[in-house]
Amino acid sequence: MFTGIIKELGTVQKIEKEGTNVHITIAAEMTKELNIDESVAHNGVCLTVVAIEGNTYTVTAIEETLLKTNLGAWKVGTAVNLERAMVYNARLDGHIIQGHVDKTGTCVGIKEVDGSWYFTFEYEETEEHLLVDKGSICVNGTSLTVVDPTPNHFSVAIIPYTFEETVFKHMKIGDAVNLEFDILGKYIAKYAKLYAGKV
Ligand SMILES: Cc1cc2nc3c(=O)[nH]c(=O)nc-3n(C[C@H](O)[C@H](O)[C@H](O)CO)c2cc1C
Ligand SMILES: Nc1c(NC[C@H](O)[C@H](O)[C@H](O)CO)[nH]c(=O)[nH]c1=O
Numbered sequence: 001m002f003t004g005i006i007k008e009l010g011t012v013q014k015i016e017k018e019g020t021n022v023h024i025t026i027a028a029e030m031t032k033e034l035n036i037d038e039s040v041a042h043n044g045v046c047l048t049v050v051a052i053e054g055n056t057y058t059v060t061a062i063e064e065t066l067l068k069t070n071l072g073a074w075k076v077g078t079a080v081n082l083e084r085a086m087v088y089n090a091r092l093d094g095h096i097i098q099g100h101v102d103k104t105g106t107c108v109g110i111k112e113v114d115g116s117w118y119f120t121f122e123y124e125e126t127e128e129h130l131l132v133d134k135g136s137i138c139v140n141g142t143s144l145t146v147v148d149p150t151p152n153h154f155s156v157a158i159i160p161y162t163f164e165e166t167v168f169k170h171m172k173i174g175d176a177v178n179l180e181f182d183i184l185g186k187y188i189a190k191y192a193k194l195y196a197g198k199v
Contacts, residue, residue: 002041004094004136004143006081006166010042012074013056020063024074027056028082039099041083043167044141044178045069046099069101070140070176081141081166094143095136101178102127105139107171108153117158118147119168123179125152129189130181138180142166 010028017023026042034040034057038049047059066072074080086092109120121139123131131137131149137156138144144156158168171177 001086002044002046002083002094002097002099002141003086003092004044004083004097004138004141006083006142008082009079009165009167010082012076012078012080014058015074015076020066022061022066022071023050023058024061024071025056025058026080026082029055030082030084031055031057034084039085041085041097041099041141042080043070044081044097044099044138044180045071045101065101068103069178070104073176079167079170083141095138096183097138097141097143097180098183100180102181103179104176105179107173107175107177109155110171110173115160117163117168118155119158119171120153120155121177121179122153127179127181128152130185132185135185136182138178138182140167140177142168 008028008030010026013027014025034049034052036049039046040049049057050060051058061071105121105123107119108122111118128151131146131154133146133149135146137146147155147157163169
């Protein structure tokens with residue numbers, strides 16, 4: 001479980017293919033606190049730490065993860081949003097995030113307004129019921145507030161702190177982003193589908 005409050009930007013150091021798996025080595029300050037077996041969200045993708053060496057650690061992505069996320073676009077030098085798993089008695093500054101990315105969206109607009117930024121994303125219309133105005137959305141692992149959702153677009157307002165501390169500062173139009181929709185919305189949607197007209 002995560003909260004979407006990014007603690008550090010890691011840097012991809014090495015990418016090695018082995019069959020359909022990809023081993024990714026990340027350089028990050030937080031390495032010194034990590035343990036093998038720990039879950040770390042990488043742009044919102046939960047991956048298990050399998051090796052640690054100096055200031056780098058390695059994770060392995062399986063095929064399903066590569067197909068559902070933007071990991072396939074990472075190169076040596078790519079910056080990645082990092083968050084360690086949440087501690088249960090800490091403040092929940094963001095929202096509940098599982099680290100299971102639902103699908104990718106595409107950045108289709110970036111607008112600077114009075115020192116903050118509005119980023120607009122295109123996403124699949126089939127997920128429209130999971131986005132509500134002022135609700136929560138996880139974009140590349142970052143907990144954000146939904147602005148102006150339409151059937152296949154939504155925006156987020158990025159304050160200067162979030163811009164500097166996350167991969168939003170590197171984002172370009174056309175980039176794929178990892179989206180995790182709010183788990184609360186998923187349960188309500190399923191309940192509504194199963195019990196519509198029955199209760
Ligand atoms: C606790 C946890 C650990 C995970 N570890 C891995 C992993 O080591 N490698 C992987 O490819 N996917 C892993 N996943 C699944 C991965 O996050 C998921 O495939 C993508 O987010 C796409 O939905 C993990 C998921 C969770 C919740
Ligand atoms: N909800 C919004 C935030 N939240 C804070 C960020 O998640 C946080 O700054 C980041 O994870 C780095 O630690 N920030 C925004 O700019 N806009 C939001 O709607």
